[in-house]
Every structure is written in C-alpha cells, then in structure tokens.
Amino acid sequence: MNFHGTEVRQKALTLLRNGVKNADVAQKLSVPLGTVSYWKHLDRAKRGECPGKHDPKCPRCDGRDLDEPAYSYLLGLYLGDGHISHYSEHRVPNLVIACGDSWPGLMDDCEQAMRAVLPDNSVCRVRKIGCHNVKVYSKHLHCLFPQHGPGKKHERTIALEAWQQAIADAHPWEFIRGLIHSDGCRITNWTEKTVAGQRKRYEYPRYFFSNKSDDIRKLFTDTLDKVGVKWTTLARGSDPFNISIARKASVALMDIHVGPKY
Structure with a gap:
C-alpha cells in the first residue's frame, strides 16, 4: 500500500x-x-459542504442515548472475540467480531447489537473461512471501547471504566451472554456410576468460559457472583484458563438467560 x-x-x-x-x-x-x-x-x-450528510453522534462525546442492554452484550462479545482495526490513519476504525458459521443466530444477534449501539453507522459481514467478520465502522469506537490498545488483550491490563461497569451492573445477563457467545459454550458431560451392581451412564449440562486474560475472566466471574451463579476454575495444565458452571441450579439460571449458541 x-x-x-x-x-x-x-x-x-x-x-x-x-x-x-x-x-x-x-x-x-x-x-x-x-x-x-x-x-x-x-x-x-x-468545510460543511456535503448536503444531507451528518456526523453520527456519539453517546460519549455528544450525549446521545445509548441502548445499554445492546451495549452490554456487544461489550461482552468485544472482550472475547472482538478487536478494533484501522488500516491507515486516514481510514475510519472498525469494530470486528468474528462469528462462526455454525451459529447463524449468534451472528444475527451481533449485527443487531451493533445496529442498536451505532444506529447511524455502517454495518457489514465479511466472509472468511468457517466464519464471518461482523463489522461496524465509526470514528468513535475508541470512545465506546476504551480497552482497545496495542498487543493482545491477555498481555495487557483490561479494566472497565466506571460508566461501563455501571452498564454491566445494570444489565449483567446481557454482559454474561456476550462473553459466553464469544469465548464460551454449553456442553453435555457424562459420567458412569455403579448402582445396585450395574454401571449406569448419567448426562448433565455444563457451561464453560475460556479466556487467557486474567482480567477478562475476573470480569466474567464477578458478574456471575452478582447474579448468583456458582462457578469453579479448571486449569489447563498450570494455567487457569477455564471457568466451569456445573451446579444444577446455576446451569438452570444460565439456560434461562443465556442458553446454548445457535
């Protein structure tokens, strides 16, 4: 170039x-x-010479109303599978969320959240191998996602600003749902037990969330604590990358508010 x-x-x-x-x-x-x-x-x-054109307003810079539930969900997606890119200093930044083709409903939810948070901005889908990048363009993305910075998220500090934390606290399930939809899953585990001398197979659902960032995992578990979901940490080798939700009552809560990817 x-x-x-x-x-x-x-x-x-x-x-x-x-x-x-x-x-x-x-x-x-x-x-x-x-x-x-x-x-x-x-x-x-x-110079104001573009008739009919206007700069989309920013909730942070201009005080425009923000769809907080949609933002809470989009924030969760961003912290998991999202990043902000711009190819040169003259290009408008774009928020990119990678969505697997196996879950078209998730892709639709992602696009809907982008349009709700930035209703006057351009949203598109870019086909990749096995997935689509759902993208929204706005020069105010750094205002809405101040966690953006150089390097990988797990190699730097990730902390919510006070206004973001207030939104996540007001809409915790949307935040959890975004994190699960990005870096989580709902699976069915099974085990065998001997009952009256016979081996029987038992199946039970479980949610997992996996992320290398200690800060992002803590944001997830802190929010789980606020909504009464019990969780445990499962180490991958010596690294505690996995959060497990397996207790029956907690899984039931997650099923009501989150559910499997679709």
Whole structure:
C-alpha cells in the first residue's frame, strides 16, 4: 500500500478547490483516483459542504442515548472475540467480531447489537473461512471501547471504566451472554456410576468460559457472583484458563438467560 505525504495531499486539495476534476488531479500527481475522491470528500465534509450528510453522534462525546442492554452484550462479545482495526490513519476504525458459521443466530444477534449501539453507522459481514467478520465502522469506537490498545488483550491490563461497569451492573445477563457467545459454550458431560451392581451412564449440562486474560475472566466471574451463579476454575495444565458452571441450579439460571449458541 502506498502512502502519500501531506504535501501531495495539499497539492491535490488546492487543485480540487480550484475546480480541477478528480481524474485530472489523480493523473497529474500519480495518486489513485479513489484516494483523490476520498480526500475531496473529507475536505468537503470538514468545510460543511456535503448536503444531507451528518456526523453520527456519539453517546460519549455528544450525549446521545445509548441502548445499554445492546451495549452490554456487544461489550461482552468485544472482550472475547472482538478487536478494533484501522488500516491507515486516514481510514475510519472498525469494530470486528468474528462469528462462526455454525451459529447463524449468534451472528444475527451481533449485527443487531451493533445496529442498536451505532444506529447511524455502517454495518457489514465479511466472509472468511468457517466464519464471518461482523463489522461496524465509526470514528468513535475508541470512545465506546476504551480497552482497545496495542498487543493482545491477555498481555495487557483490561479494566472497565466506571460508566461501563455501571452498564454491566445494570444489565449483567446481557454482559454474561456476550462473553459466553464469544469465548464460551454449553456442553453435555457424562459420567458412569455403579448402582445396585450395574454401571449406569448419567448426562448433565455444563457451561464453560475460556479466556487467557486474567482480567477478562475476573470480569466474567464477578458478574456471575452478582447474579448468583456458582462457578469453579479448571486449569489447563498450570494455567487457569477455564471457568466451569456445573451446579444444577446455576446451569438452570444460565439456560434461562443465556442458553446454548445457535
């Protein structure tokens, strides 16, 4: 990818403001036509010359109402399988949630949450091998997801800001559901017992949540504690990556509010 310096961009804008056509500017400065068009659009938007266009409002910057249940769910998805990317300093950041093709309902819920949280922004699905990346574009993603930063989540501190914690506390099941839908599952375990001299097979459901980040696992278990779900830690080797929910009453609660992926 070729990046064009400020001097080239300013020359292009000067020509464009003087009425030179996009294609002629692109040819004169050896810049792709799409890049010239993008520069012109940004320049016109900055000067308020785009009729009918408006900047989508941000709940954090502009005080727009926020769909808190949808945000709580989307926050859980982001902490598990999400990341924010932008290919260059001039591109609008996009939130990407990887959703497996085995669970189309989860993909629909993810897209619905994105549209509820950012109703004026562009949402799309990008096909990958075995999954789709559900994406929403907004320059305010860093306002809504301040946990974004360089490096992997489990290699840095992840902590909710006070306003995020208040939303997660008000809508704990949506937060739990988002985390389970990203890095969790509902499975059926089985065991055998000897009863009256006969071996019998017993099956029972269990929820798992697996994440390398100590901070994200603690956010999950702290929220479980608040809604009365009992949990235990299962180590993978020497690392406590897995949270298990197996008690009958707790599984029943999870089934009511979360359920298996679909």
